[in-house]
Amino acid sequence: xxxxxxxxxxxxxxxxxxxxxxxxxxxxxxxxxxxxxxxxxxxxxxxxxxxxxxxxxxxxxxxxxxxxxxxxxxxxxxxxxxxxxxxxxxxxxxxxxxxxxxxxxxxxxxxxxxxxxxxxxxxxxxxxxxxxxxxxxxxxxxxxxxxxxxxxxxxxxxxxxxxxxxxxxxxxxxxxxxxxxxx
Numbered sequence: 083x084x085x086x087x088x089x090x091x092x093x094x095x096x097x098x099x100x101x102x103x104x105x106x107x108x109x110x111x112x113x114x115x116x117x118x119x120x121x122x123x124x125x126x127x128x129x130x131x132x133x134x135x136x137x138x139x140x141x142x143x144x145x146x147x148x149x150x151x152x153x154x155x156x157x158x159x160x161x162x163x164x165x166x167x168x169x170x171x172x173x174x175x176x177x178x179x180x181x182x183x184x185x186x187x188x189x190x191x192x193x194x195x196x197x198x199x200x201x202x203x204x205x206x207x208x209x210x211x212x213x214x215x216x217x218x219x220x221x222x223x224x225x226x227x228x229x230x231x232x233x234x235x236x237x238x239x240x241x242x243x244x245x246x247x248x249x250x251x252x253x254x255x256x257x258x259x260x261x262x263x264x265x
Contacts, residue, residue, distance in 0.1 A: 165251060168198035172244050179233050179240075185225045188236075192217045199247060203254075209246040212239075 175191030177183075196217050199210045216239055223232075 164198050164202045168195065168202050168247060169244070171195040171198055172240055172247075176237055176240050179237055182233075185223045185228055188228070189217075189221050189223070192220060195243075199243075203247065203250050207250060209243055209250055212246075213243055216243075 171191055171194040175188060175195055178187045178191055192213070196210070196213050199207070199213050203210050205211075216236070220236070
């Protein structure tokens with residue numbers, strides 16, 4: 083008895099999902115066809131790299147990534163990915179700090195952010211130096227060392243670093259565009 087009821091419910095669930103998928107496909111067929119054709123001709127053009135903070139405000143930079151092929155990839159595509167991972171790692175580290183994450187995870191996020199910051203802005207950038215200083219100061223912290231006051235201070239520092247990095251990236255892109263070079 084239970085097996086037959088269970089089988090009927092499973093069949094109804096599968097039928098409901100199939101009907102839902104068909105209705106969605108019918109309703110959104112134009113959008114899906116556009117999406118498929120865009121994916122077919124996909125290029126890294128005019129991507130926006132956003133550095134999001136907790137209040138969902140965006141310091142956005144538009145990255146034009148059209149360049150010459152170099153070993154099957156474009157240098158510009160790598161630049162875009164560095165921008166993306168920089169923003170991602172800074173935001174991820176902030177999330178770990180906010181959720182009372184372990185010291186090991188905070189240190190990992192800071193090291194990854196520093197790596198992408200150095201690849202994006204260079205070692206001599208003031209923002210890179212500032213993040214490197216934070217990494218060196220906090221790398222020996224244990225879970226006990228992370229007090230709420232220190233976590234709050236780190237969050238504020240990371241927020242300032244995100245905005246400073248976004249400004250530096252925008253300045254670099256503006257300079258490249260003015261000189262006629264593409265990123």
